[in-house]
Amino acid sequence: MNSFNNHYSYARLAWGLRWVISLQCFGYAASLVVPSHLNSWLLPLQGDAFAGAVDATLALILWLSGCALPFLGRASLPTSQAQWSCPVARCDAALLCFVAGWAFANSVFSWQMNIEDEFAATDPFGHAVRFVAPVVLLAFGTGRGSYLTLEWLLRIAIASTFIGHGLAAYWLKPGFVDLIVGTMDTFLGDDWRLAGQRESFTLVMLPWIGRLDFLLAALILIPFKRLRTVALWMAIWGFVTAVSRVTAFGWERWPDILIRMANGGLPLLLWLEWKTSSNRPPSL
Amino acid sequence: MKPILQYVALLLWIFPLKGNPDKGNAPWLEEKFVIEKTNGIAKLVGSRPAQWRVIWETDPSSQATISWSTEKKGESHIVHYDLKSCGGNPETCSFRKVSDRDGRFSDSRGEHFHHARLTDLKPSTTYWFVIESDSEHSPEMHFTTAPSDDRPFSVLFGGDSRSGHFARAQINLLMASLSEETEDLLAFAHGGDYVSSGKNWGQWSRWLSQHELTVAGSGKVLPIIPTRGNHDSGPLFDEIFDSPGGKERENYFSTRLSPQVALVTLNTETKAGGAQRTWLGKTLQSLRPEVRWLLAEYHRPAWPAVKRPGAAQEFWVPLFEEFDVDLVVESDGHVIKRTVPIRNEKKDSTGVVYVGEGGLGVPQRKPDAGRWYLRSPGMVGRGHHVMKIRFTPEKMDYEVVLLDGSIADQLIFRPRKK
Numbered sequence: 001m002n003s004f005n006n007h008y009s010y011a012r013l014a015w016g017l018r019w020v021i022s023l024q025c026f027g028y029a030a031s032l033v034v035p036s037h038l039n040s041w042l043l044p045l046q047g048d049a050f051a052g053a054v055d056a057t058l059a060l061i062l063w064l065s066g067c068a069l070p071f072l073g074r075a076s077l078p079t080s081q082a083q084w085s086c087p088v089a090r091c092d093a094a095l096l097c098f099v100a101g102w103a104f105a106n107s108v109f110s111w112q113m114n115i116e117d118e119f120a121a122t123d124p125f126g127h128a129v130r131f132v133a134p135v136v137l138l139a140f141g142t143g144r145g146s147y148l149t150l151e152w153l154l155r156i157a158i159a160s161t162f163i164g165h166g167l168a169a170y171w172l173k174p175g176f177v178d179l180i181v182g183t184m185d186t187f188l189g190d191d192w193r194l195a196g197q198r199e200s201f202t203l204v205m206l207p208w209i210g211r212l213d214f215l216l217a218a219l220i221l222i223p224f225k226r227l228r229t230v231a232l233w234m235a236i237w238g239f240v241t242a243v244s245r246v247t248a249f250g251w252e253r254w255p256d257i258l259i260r261m262a263n264g265g266l267p268l269l270l271w272l273e274w275k276t277s278s279n280r281p282p283s284l
Numbered sequence: 285m286k287p288i289l290q291y292v293a294l295l296l297w298i299f300p301l302k303g304n305p306d307k308g309n310a311p312w313l314e315e316k317f318v319i320e321k322t323n324g325i326a327k328l329v330g331s332r333p334a335q336w337r338v339i340w341e342t343d344p345s346s347q348a349t350i351s352w353s354t355e356k357k358g359e360s361h362i363v364h365y366d367l368k369s370c371g372g373n374p375e376t377c378s379f380r381k382v383s384d385r386d387g388r389f390s391d392s393r394g395e396h397f398h399h400a401r402l403t404d405l406k407p408s409t410t411y412w413f414v415i416e417s418d419s420e421h422s423p424e425m426h427f428t429t430a431p432s433d434d435r436p437f438s439v440l441f442g443g444d445s446r447s448g449h450f451a452r453a454q455i456n457l458l459m460a461s462l463s464e465e466t467e468d469l470l471a472f473a474h475g476g477d478y479v480s481s482g483k484n485w486g487q488w489s490r491w492l493s494q495h496e497l498t499v500a501g502s503g504k505v506l507p508i509i510p511t512r513g514n515h516d517s518g519p520l521f522d523e524i525f526d527s528p529g530g531k532e533r534e535n536y537f538s539t540r541l542s543p544q545v546a547l548v549t550l551n552t553e554t555k556a557g558g559a560q561r562t563w564l565g566k567t568l569q570s571l572r573p574e575v576r577w578l579l580a581e582y583h584r585p586a587w588p589a590v591k592r593p594g595a596a597q598e599f600w601v602p603l604f605e606e607f608d609v610d611l612v613v614e615s616d617g618h619v620i621k622r623t624v625p626i627r628n629e630k631k632d633s634t635g636v637v638y639v640g641e642g643g644l645g646v647p648q649r650k651p652d653a654g655r656w657y658l659r660s661p662g663m664v665g666r667g668h669h670v671m672k673i674r675f676t677p678e679k680m681d682y683e684v685v686l687l688d689g690s691i692a693d694q695l696i697f698r699p700r701k702k
Contacts, residue, residue, distance in 0.1 A: 044448065044647055051649075114515070182598055182599070192562055196562035199557070
């Protein structure tokens with residue numbers, strides 16, 4: 001029996017995931033003060049009142065989810081089939097399903113509302129950690145899936161996120177150029193006369209950042225190996241890129257950091273998990 | 285006598301001379317009228333010219349590009365033009381220009397674009413033209429070049445025509461009416477989001493055909509100054525508007541509308557903080573001492589009424605303030621807005637005013653009136669609209685015209701003290 005129920009680090013990993021998802025909920029909720037991609041899709045079909053009401057409802061549920069998930073986790077631990085039937089566990093599962101569904105839908109709508117934009121097409125891959133994290137936690141709660149299966153789910157989600165972002169970097173996504181140039185402005189001084197040079201530097205750097213993302217994605221997927229350094233590296237890079245939204249554009253963009261908590265959070269949890277476990281995973 | 289006056293007063297009260305929207309003055313409010321006009325749009329058939337447009341870029345006092353589409357490739361594509369009417373007969377026009385750039389629209393079924401770049405035009409001069417492709421020709425139309433002196437003139441601004449096709453047709457008919465009744469109305473600057481999917485030729489084709497509705501009954505065409513929006517990705521934008529900004533830049537350029545008026549068009553859909561910012565700084569630095577009225581236009585707002593600020597706020601707003609831009613036109617939010625003058629993220633009478641947000645057909649949203657920069661004396665509203673700006677030596681008149689012709693907002697700008 002190799003389920004999470006029996007794994008010694010069950011509680012720590014589950015709690016880590018729970019807090020990452022909770023913070024992600026706050027980020028998504030705060031970002032809904034402005035129209036979502038879903039709103040843009042609904043607007044021509046149903047009008048502003050309906051689209052706005054949908055956004056407001058989603059924001060309310062996300063705020064509630066962010067607040068409730070840590071408490072629901074406390075109430076439903078440790079999981080057992082008996083507790084799964086209790087209302088608290090069901091409520092927990094429903095919220096996790098909702099968060100996973102919204103994170104996935106958001107990535108798809110982001111792509112669909114900018115269907116002509118090749119960078120937006122990477123969103124369902126780049127956002128993978130955001131919707132896989134609640135799914136894994138849900139599997140914890142229901143006691144389904146072997147430990148290794150869920151660990152690999154996390155690994156694949158992290159790799160997918162790095163591949164998605166790596167592709168956008170390799171293709172020189174304009175938004176990424178602005179993030180780096182804006183961050184350089186913050187730390188090196190803002191001078192529009194130097195902006196062109198900084199862009200040139202960034203355009204040289206971005207393909208290498210993309211290649212590095214691909215390499216990290218490949219390394220995290222090596223079977224029979226748990227490369228702790230790689231997980232830690234991905235965690236740091238995930239947090240650095242999330243924080244770059246604020247270093248480039250100011251504190252008003254704080255929801256962007258929370259939305260991207262899983263980018264660094266999931267590799268960090270894997271690193272913490274692997275730090276105290278065998279370097280070689282047990283066989284399936 | 286007194287009873288008669290009372291009777292007249294009663295009649296005036298029952299049948300007011302002004303008041304309710306008069307569909308006689310705004311016939312596009314009637315569905316039948318719009319359908320009738322839309323049915324009259326030239327069809328893309330064979331080599332027959334259709335989807336005509338005039339494009340302005342850097343120097344509209346001496347240059348203009350006349351563009352059109354044909355269903356088939358065709359062999360001969362010519363613009364016949366003259367300083368006087370040719371009576372609709374291309375043979376009687378004094379000048380001719382063979383198209384400079386032709387090609388098949390990306391992702392199309394074989395429809396082609398044609399661009400004839402007219403140069404060495406005279407300023408403030410009306411040019412009459414007829415488009416000819418393989419012996420088939422368009423009706424005669426005309427446009428007026430930008431002035432090389434300080435005479436007053438007007439320009440329309442607006443954005444977001446990607447959905448709401450019926451309302452888009454109505455707004456186009458409103459623009460045609462404004463064009464007809466305002467002799468000094470010279471051009472139309474579109475703030476982007478022409479269509480929902482910029483790589484979809486079918487959507488562009490519909491937009492291009494409906495654009496014909498902006499042509500006034502007299503044949504007066506409003507040259508378009510194009511801006512790229514977030515829904516306008518892909519090669520079709522450049523194929524339709526002849527790569528505004530040139531191949532060396534990514535659709536950002538400045539237009540010298542007159543010796544005293546300049547419009548800087550920026551592209552929010554590419555890198556904002558790098559080379560474009562350096563170009564913007566240099567352009568504003570050179571233009572500011574030369575012109576009285578300095579304007580900028582781009583798609584995603586720096587000071588939005590609905591969404592959150594785009595990269596323009598971080599990278600371009602400091603330059604607008606450093607070089608005292610007079611007015612900035614934005615789109616994307618689907619509302620009507622005018623900010624208070626802004627400098628250093630505060631209300632400041634010496635600051636920059638931001639207007640627009642797009643209403644050329646798209647369904648309108650509810651603006652967030654609580655944002656500090658939109659509170660009175662700023663304004664927000666909703667409704668399909670186009671902005672009309674008139675430039676004179678003494679003032680710049682800004683007004684927002686709604687679909688029924690009523691004015692939703694207006695403001696007079698005075699020249700900045702040098």
